[in-house]
Amino acid sequence: xxxxxxxxxxxxxxxxxxSGLHKRFGDIHAVNDVSLHIDPxxxxxxxxxxxxxxxxxxxxxxxxxEADGGTVEVAGAQIRPGSTRGREAIGLVPQDLAIYPDLTxxxxxxxxxxxxxxxxxxxxxxxxxxxxxIGLSDRRKDRVSTYSGGxxxxxxxxxxxxxxxxxxxxxxxxxGVDPQSRNAILESVETLxxxxxAVLYTTHYMEEAERLCDRIGxxxxxxxxxxxxxxxxxxxxxxxxxxxxxxxxxxxxxxHRMESAEGISDVAVEDRAIVLLTDDGSRRLPDVIRRLxxxxxxxxxxxxxxxxxxxxxxxxxxxxxRE
Amino acid sequence: xxxxxSTLVGKDLKERLRDKSxxxxxxxxxxxxxxxMDLVFGDLGEGELEVRLGVVDADSxxxxxxLREGLAxxxxxxxxxxxxxxxxxxxxxxxxxxxxxxxxxxxDGFGSGVASPTGDAPGLEIVENPERPVQAxxxxxxxxxxxxxxxxxxxINAAGAELGLSERxxxxxxxxAPERETPGGEGLDMGARMMAxxxxxxxxxxxxxxxxxxxxxxxxxxxxxxxxxxxxxxxIVAAKGVVSYVLGVLATMxxxxxxxxxxxxxxxxxxGVTLLVLGAVLTAVALMAVVAGVAKTAEGAGAAQxxxxxxxxxxxxSWFEVSGEGLVGSLARLTxxxxxxxxxxxxxxxxxxxxxxxxxxxxALISVVAGVPAAVLLRRxxxx
Numbered sequence: 001x002x003x004x005x006x007x008x009x010x011x012x013x014x015x016x017x018x019s020g021l022h023k024r025f026g027d028i029h030a031v032n033d034v035s036l037h038i039d040p041x042x043x044x045x046x047x048x049x050x051x052x053x054x055x056x057x058x059x060x061x062x063x064x065x066e067a068d069g070g071t072v073e074v075a076g077a078q079i080r081p082g083s084t085r086g087r088e089a090i091g092l093v094p095q096d097l098a099i100y101p102d103l104t105x106x107x108x109x110x111x112x113x114x115x116x117x118x119x120x121x122x123x124x125x126x127x128x129x130x131x132x133x134i135g136l137s138d139r140r141k142d143r144v145s146t147y148s149g150g151x152x153x154x155x156x157x158x159x160x161x162x163x164x165x166x167x168x169x170x171x172x173x174x175x176g177v178d179p180q181s182r183n184a185i186l187e188s189v190e191t192l193x194x195x196x197x198a199v200l201y202t203t204h205y206m207e208e209a210e211r212l213c214d215r216i217g218x219x220x221x222x223x224x225x226x227x228x229x230x231x232x233x234x235x236x237x238x239x240x241x242x243x244x245x246x247x248x249x250x251x252x253x254x255x256h257r258m259e260s261a262e263g264i265s266d267v268a269v270e271d272r273a274i275v276l277l278t279d280d281g282s283r284r285l286p287d288v289i290r291r292l293x294x295x296x297x298x299x300x301x302x303x304x305x306x307x308x309x310x311x312x313x314x315x316x317x318x319x320x321x322r323e
Numbered sequence: 324x325x326x327x328x329s330t331l332v333g334k335d336l337k338e339r340l341r342d343k344s345x346x347x348x349x350x351x352x353x354x355x356x357x358x359x360m361d362l363v364f365g366d367l368g369e370g371e372l373e374v375r376l377g378v379v380d381a382d383s384x385x386x387x388x389x390l391r392e393g394l395a396x397x398x399x400x401x402x403x404x405x406x407x408x409x410x411x412x413x414x415x416x417x418x419x420x421x422x423x424x425x426x427x428x429x430x431d432g433f434g435s436g437v438a439s440p441t442g443d444a445p446g447l448e449i450v451e452n453p454e455r456p457v458q459a460x461x462x463x464x465x466x467x468x469x470x471x472x473x474x475x476x477x478x479i480n481a482a483g484a485e486l487g488l489s490e491r492x493x494x495x496x497x498x499x500a501p502e503r504e505t506p507g508g509e510g511l512d513m514g515a516r517m518m519a520x521x522x523x524x525x526x527x528x529x530x531x532x533x534x535x536x537x538x539x540x541x542x543x544x545x546x547x548x549x550x551x552x553x554x555x556x557x558x559i560v561a562a563k564g565v566v567s568y569v570l571g572v573l574a575t576m577x578x579x580x581x582x583x584x585x586x587x588x589x590x591x592x593x594x595g596v597t598l599l600v601l602g603a604v605l606t607a608v609a610l611m612a613v614v615a616g617v618a619k620t621a622e623g624a625g626a627a628q629x630x631x632x633x634x635x636x637x638x639x640x641s642w643f644e645v646s647g648e649g650l651v652g653s654l655a656r657l658t659x660x661x662x663x664x665x666x667x668x669x670x671x672x673x674x675x676x677x678x679x680x681x682x683x684x685x686x687a688l689i690s691v692v693a694g695v696p697a698a699v700l701l702r703r704x705x706x707x
Contacts, residue, residue, distance in 0.1 A: 064707040087553035096544040114330040
């Protein structure tokens with residue numbers, strides 16, 4: 001007689017499980033039937049444009065917001081705003097800086113260690129470790145108001161790591177960060193993942209999602225429209241290529257001219273570019289140039305790339321990821 | 324819950340003491356303002372009004388001597404100081420050089436004029452110090468009393484002459500006594516009252532910072548972290564209230580002690596003072612919390628709280644004593660300032676701290692009426 005695994009046993013294997021989440025703000029359905037799970041040690045990316053519902057989803061997962069429907073379970077505990085159960089298992093790094101500028105890094109960390117009920121000796125050791133990880137040991141006694149933007153970002157992440165959570169939730173941690181600090185943040189996330197910490201990472205940068213995440217959920221208009229590894233997601237759109245054309249002139253006019261072109265399956269507009277999905281970029285290029293050259297539109301540059309998450313998003317939504 | 328509150332309170336106190344707003348707005352500003360008002364209105368810090376009066380007797384008659392001696396007898400009584408000057412003294416110089424509040428000049432021929440049945444005595448001259456109108460007014464009132472005595476004596480003698488009576492009436496002593504009485508007791512002197520008024524007004528500003536930090540936490544993003552932490556949500560609101568209360572009580576008690584040490588304010592029972600302070604600060608926290616609960620931003624809350632703090636202070640008598648009658652009196656009774664200052668007035672004359680029972684009870688009632696909706700409103704602010 002073989003071993004029978006019940007559904008609940010399978011669910012228990014997940015560190016975090018969100019089922020059928022709904023959240024409305026007036027007429028806006030910000031989160032619409034979102035379900036996802038994160039396993040121990042896994043880095044899960046929630047990829048979507050601004051306003052897609054990423055922050056609202058993680059706010060519900062972290063117990064900040066009450067969902068209108070659905071459930072969240074982390075480390076075996078139901079997460080709800082009115083309850084403190086399961087909170088120790090979650091580390092949250094909000095998108096905006098959430099630190100006290102008039103306190104030192106040391107004082108910020110001590111304060112949050114105390115809020116998470118860490119014993120003083122453990123907290124002291126852990127604060128030393130975290131300051132080392134975020135590279136602020138030598139500035140620990142300085143007031144945060146004297147830090148650079150990158151240092152503040154690192155402290156913002158350090159506070160989330162402080163109590164050694166089983167699930168670290170990072171909400172677009174690289175927004176507004178210089179390239180050097182951005183790389184340092186991405187390396188830190190990779191290190192944490194290697195150490196076995198589960199990470200929920202929201203971003204609208206597909207390169208970050210591709211680099212960091214074991215699995216990715218693509219979210220748009222409050223709904224997770226696709227989920228899988230980066231390879232699974234890109235293979236789902238076949239062998240299509242993405243063609244990005246920077247132009248000066250009306251992007252809407254340019255997009256309109258591309259809609260009837262042969263071999264173009266999707267067209268989206270960005271600020272000063274149009275993005276096309278095509279079955280063969282090199283072969284379709286002359287026709288694309290011809291269609292645009294009949295107008296006042298000037299072509300700045302053309303970039304043809306292999307299928308990526310941006311192409312997946314375009315294929316699924318008809319919109320560019322950074323639209 | 325208690326652990327979370329104490330951690331949050333510790334953090335907030337550290338921030339508050341570090342940004343120096345507590346010292347500047349809670350202690351230094353009310354102290355400075357009370358002293359400035361003392362300078363403007365004069366002698367408020369002295370405990371009671373002091374009047375320096377000079378007398379120049381250019382007549383040297385018996386009647387003038389009676390008047391001079393009568394005035395001199397007032398020296399040291401009820402805050403009045405009387406200097407008898409040389410007959411040739413220029414009264415204007417005396418006022419300016421000797422820093423007198425007023426000088427009365429008994430002119431030559433005054434005694435014979437008063438004794439005359441026709442009453443054609445030259446008038447008494449009073450030179451007042453224009454920089455001290457209040458004290459000069461008091462001096463004038465004292466002299467008016469003596470002049471009335473003289474006039475009464477003169478009329479009696481004139482009537483006696485008409486009736487053919489040969490015996491003249493001696494100049495009677497003045498009945499004027501420069502004593503000031505207040506129904507129900509002396510209460511607080513003006514300096515102490517001014518300091519107490521400033522203390523209760525500025526405690527609203529002190530506690531305002533505490534409750535408004537909830538909005539600051541929301542605007543700065545740190546509230547998100549607090550909400551994600553494994554602490555009861557109510558502990559966040561409770562901590563803000565505790566910080567406000569602790570700082571408010573600390574600032575007010577420091578001001579009350581400072582008033583005692585610096586201007587000799589006599590409050591009466593310190594237990595009664597402490598109870599009044601505890602009640603007033605509790606009310607201030609509740610009222611300011613209502614504003615913070617309604618306001619959309621910390622900046623908006625700060626502006627509204629400042630207007631309300633000053634308005635309530637004016638209405639409640641922090642600046643000038645308000646009448647307890649009519650509409651103003653009814654409105655004043657809705658303010659903690661009225662009850663705090665009234666309680667202090669009663670306490671200054673009382674033998675026991677128990678006289679503050681009613682003011683403290685009323686302030687506690689106001690605190691509950693404002694505090695319950697404030698707690699509900701602030702709790703609704705606990706969103707990321």
